Amino acid sequence: MAANKISRSEINIDETSMVTETSIISRFLNALYAIVLGIVLVQVLYFFTGSGSVVVLFDNTFFLAFLGACSILGWIVGDNFIVWLKDEIGNWKFW
Numbered sequence: 001m002a003a004n005k006i007s008r009s010e011i012n013i014d015e016t017s018m019v020t021e022t023s024i025i026s027r028f029l030n031a032l033y034a035i036v037l038g039i040v041l042v043q044v045l046y047f048f049t050g051s052g053s054v055v056v057l058f059d060n061t062f063f064l065a066f067l068g069a070c071s072i073l074g075w076i077v078g079d080n081f082i083v084w085l086k087d088e089i090g091n092w093k094f095w
Helices: 024-049 054-059 061-076 079-090
Strands: none
Touching: 024 054, 024 061, 024 079, 054 061, 061 079
16 A cells, blocks of 8 residues: 555644744743742741741752752743742732
8 A cells, every 4th residue: 555645734733822932031031030939939938937037048958949949940831830939929918
């Protein structure tokens, strides 16, 4: 059986739903914004528990690993992770 060389694929691509690839600058800014929101999230949790300020945590390895994870997820996932962080901060509605 010989393959039919004339047949064309029936796949239709809707180009209106495509999004452009994010640039390196946008990814870098998303990573920085995710770090800032990660600091704010930990500060909100510290404020809620009455533990103090987040400034004393900058020599803590786990806190720096958390910020590194936030930056990596901000770089890879982008806006979805930033929106998730904002929602998590917004869940603490005690102010």
